[in-house]
Amino acid sequence: MKKINLIVTAIILIFLYMPSSAQTQEFIVEKVTGKVSILRGTDENYQEVKSGQILNGTDLLVTDENSFIQLSRNGGRFLLKANSALGLNFIKAISINDLLLALTAEEVRSIPKNNSATAKNTAVYGKKIGLEKNNKVNDLNFGLKKLNGARQLAESGYKESAVLVAKETYRKYPSTKSRVNERIYFADLLLRLGLKNEALSEYSDIKSQQLTIDQKNSLNKKIEEVSLAVTSDK
């Protein structure tokens, strides 16, 4: 197991250039270890990935325990470690301005406050019955896999894309929000990208979670430092 991890890390370190345009990305599966599956486009069912297979941008890759996959594209390589999930279209460089725009769009994705249409539907159909939920979507582990994928994007140099994937994951898998260490990691990433206000906002939001004393102290220190930096920038 340790050997595998070492190999994976080594491969990440030799990660090469990938073209920035993700519109028509095609990836070749160079190597598959363990159980790796893909969800293609808007399909509802997962398929097993095989070596030599061609994947495209709309595919979502998911690796299980002790599994990984190595992809290549235009001579560049990307490796997705175990217990990860990643949409291939996110393997792309985006500018800091585009990231800022996307973060702003995140903030305004709420419906207008004066839209009271939800309130006007008082009719209730159906009854309370137990429902079987799928074990992938809305599963905490699946959310964490996506965060793992985002983390690997960041470690591979795609910090901006990583932030976007993390943001989307927190939206779609709200239970992942309680994973404080992961959140602090992505908040730190915002700071490293120079987005102090966004980082500060994220730190403040994390404070509302249940924290250990160490986490609380660490967060308070970060908030104080970033606040000071924001003030001095003004």
Add this chain to the structure above:
Amino acid sequence: MFTQTNLYAQQSFDLYGNLRTSGRQTFRLNSLESNPGNLSDAKSWELSFIYGGIFASGSQLANDIFLVSLSKRISDHYLYFRFTPGIKQEFSANTQKTISSGDSTITEILSTFISYQEKIGLGYSLQITNKFSAGLSLRYFKQILRKDDLEFVYGENIFAEPKTIAISEKINFWRGDLGINYSPLETLSFNLNTINLFCLNENGNFNDNEGLELRKQKHLSAGVNFMPRYNMNIYLNYESNNSASAGLNYGINLRGGKIIAGVSAYRDVYQNPFISGISPSISYSSQLFNVSIVGVKYFSDRNIVEPISNLIKTGIHNILNNKYSKDKLLLNINIALSFTPEKLVEFKDVKILSEIYPTLDELYTTTAFATAKVINISDQTVNVKPASFIEGINTEQIFSPIINIAAGDTVDVPFYTIISDQLKPNNKRTISQANFYLITVNSDYDDQISKPILINDMNSWDGKVSNLRYFSKYDYSYSTKFAKNILKEYKAELDNIAEELAVFSKIKILFNTFVQHMIYVSDPRSSVEFVQFPQETIDRKGGDCDDLSVAFSSILESVGIQTAFVDYKSEDGISHVNLLINTGLSPDAASLITNNDKKYYVRKNSRDKDELWIPIEMTSLADLETAWNVGADKFYKEAVENLGLAKGNVQVIDNY
């Protein structure tokens, strides 16, 4: 413009200034009695003429020209001149004197004649601010006292036959007064005026007959004027010598003008009874002229015969209104000699921003259809009330918000409109005239300009996806009926479905039924965008992406399911529209409907809860699953992965 009949108390007794508004008036108060600070808004020369009848003893009616006046406003200044032959009061007394000399006795009738006249008046008023004005008046009075006396002629006898001679004395004087008006609101005004502030005599006093001179005690007069409701006015005026007057007027609009009826009552401290008299009045005012009839009815007997000593004792305080004054009836005519109101603002240009699309009527109450560059050509800040009238869609002038323009400034003034339901066009595009007006303090407009404007038919659309909602909600009742009829058929199925999935199930049932007989049909070739109303799409069994999105959005919204239009803009300018639909599910429950998190989009609702919205391609007319897959694929690629939402290439527009 509302005018009132106004009768001021005692010294400020005013039969000429009875055409008054609580705020500003087109015609000046034709009066120096009530308030020298009043102003008119008319730039015109104004000519006023008052003809009156005084009811003398019995049924005798004495006719006279009461007043002729001329006035002119120049900027904030107002000049006024009047000639008042009717303001006079005359008294005569005969004394029989018998002189005896020896055997002869001579009896002579000696007359005493007293005349009080106000000859001319001059007024100057200044508008200091919009709410505050002040004025000065000068009035010229003439008093004549003529008494007969006997002159004895010396002859052979010690005194011969006496000869009657007339001794005449005249006093001319100028009286000056100041007044101020303050109008904090259009419906409320206050005034304060002096009475006999100063008098300048040209020639001394009546020798030995000072008691017959006009009394000139100094007073103050204060008044308030209030409009509790449109077309109704009440006022109260009080003088510092305890005289007072109060009145009520009510008006109705008639043929572009106004008829006002009113009544005033007044208390004069020098007359009896407590309420000395009343003054009913009726008038008609238009922009160009004003006609009024005012009567005065006293409650005490006016056929007074009494010793002259009584007159000397009480004196005359007011020529027009005293205990000897008779009942009166006056006809007052004001005419504007030129009809140009003072222009404070004018148009530099008007730009039509948008053709009129009748279905988007609500839009024009918040979005300007035209904008004008307006310049303030006066030397003061002006409140401008913009108005417009579009022939064919308006039944009356539509006012836009008031704009404040500083002196000399040019500003952009937006114009909004409301489309009359009765006048909504059907299937014909027409070119009409939009008339724009600028209204300031004048009841008439300061400037007017007309521009041609295209009025589209009901199905025309301006191409903005944000405005599709007006088509969607045009006829909810039809969509509600359509949706409920379908859902009724699936009642059993819906009753047995999990509560969380109720909305999603309804979406599925409604979509699958709606598309059953639908086909995709492009718009007809035309220079304008054309959108069908939901009923038309259902009846015609097809439409393009706009029509199908509008119709299905309307069906869902009509049963309380939220929808939003998704506008995909392309570089060639051709938009594509499909729908986002709120399933009401929380992200935790996403697996109830899909295994693929690319197929939904999370949005916060108005209660800050995240909900899943699913993109549906409305031109995919197979079933919901297919339409959802096609919609989600496009949405995820263009809106999310390619940052379309962030960059503005994809817009989500809520339908509410």
